[in-house]
Amino acid sequence: MRISIIIILLLESIFGMAQNSEKKPLIIESCNDSIDISANFYNIYDSLTHYSHPSDVLYNNWNTKRIHYKDENGIVKTDSILIILQDSIHERYFVQPIIGPITSHFGYRRYRFHYGTDIDLVTGDPVKAAMDGMVRITTYERGFGRVIVIRHPNGLETVYAHLSKIKVDTNQIVKAGEVIALGGNTGRSTGSHLHFEIRYLGKAINPETIIDFKHARPINNRFYLTDNNFRYLNRIVANKNAKFHYIRSGDTLSAISRKYHTTISKLCYYNGINQSAILQIGQKLRVR
Secondary structure, eight states: OOOHHHHHHHHHHHHHHHHHHHHHHHHHHHHHHHHHHHHHOOHHHTTTTTTTTTHHHHOOOSSOOOOOOOOTTTTOSOOEEEEESSSSTTTOOOOOOOOEEEEEEEEOOOOOOOOEEEEEEETEEEOOOOSEEEEEEEEEEEEEEEEEEEEESSSSSEEEEEEEEEOTTTEEOOTTEEEEEEOOOOSSSSEEEEEEEEETTTEEEEETEEETTTTTSSSSSSSEOOOGGHHHHHHHHHHHTOOOOOTTTOOHHHHHHHHHOOOOOHHHHHTTTTTTOOOOTOOOOEEE
C-alpha cells in the first residue's frame, strides 16, 4: 500500500511538471504576437497583409473620388492622440515635399480660410511624398488643379495640389521621399507653388505647427493631436453665421457700431483693423 501511494505521488508530480512546461510556450507566443502587432503599426507592407489600406481600422473607408474624407461624427476627441512622423528604429521617415519659401500660411486670408501651407517652386520641380503611404486620389479638381491625396499608416492624410504632372496612380504604395509629381500652377492658383495640406479624419492641421519648413524637418518626431489643433473650426462655424456691412459714403466705425448695436472694439476685432483705420467705399466689414 505504501509503495502504491509513493508511485501515485510521483506520477502526479511528473504530470504537474509536464503541464507547466506546456504552458510556457503559450506565454512566449503571446509576447511574440505583441511584437508583431507593434511592427505592423509601423510597416505599411506588413499592415497591408492584414488590411487593404493604411489606417483601415481608423477610417473604415477608402474613397477614391472625394478629396477630403467626410467624418459624419465630426472630430470630438477628449484624449490626446499620439502621431509618429519619424521613427528611425523602424525606418519610417518624414521628407519635406518641396524645399522653398512659404508664400501663404494656414489660416484666414481675409474672409476665406486657407487650409494648407503654400510653398514656392518652379513649374516642373519634383514633388515628393512626405511619408510612406498609399495614394488614395489622383485627379483634377477646379480649385486644386491636379491633386494627389496620400493616406499614411499613422492616421494622417497629405494633400499635394496645383501640380503640373502626376507620376503615381491611385492605390499605389509610395515611400517617403519618392517623387510623386511635378509642381505647377493648375487650378485656382496665382503663380507656381505647392499647396500642401495635412489632415486627420478629414480635418486640416496647421502644417507649420508640426513641421519646421525652414530646416525641412519635423519640429518633433512625434506629437500629440488634441482638440487645440482643431479649435480654428469653431471660428469658421461662427463666421458662417456672421453678418456684414458694405461701406458707403459717410460711414464711420462709430455710426456702424450704433446701427448694429455693437462696439467699435468688436468691429476692430472682427475685421483685424484699428480704430483709426480708413474705411473704403464698397469695403466689406463684418459687424457680427
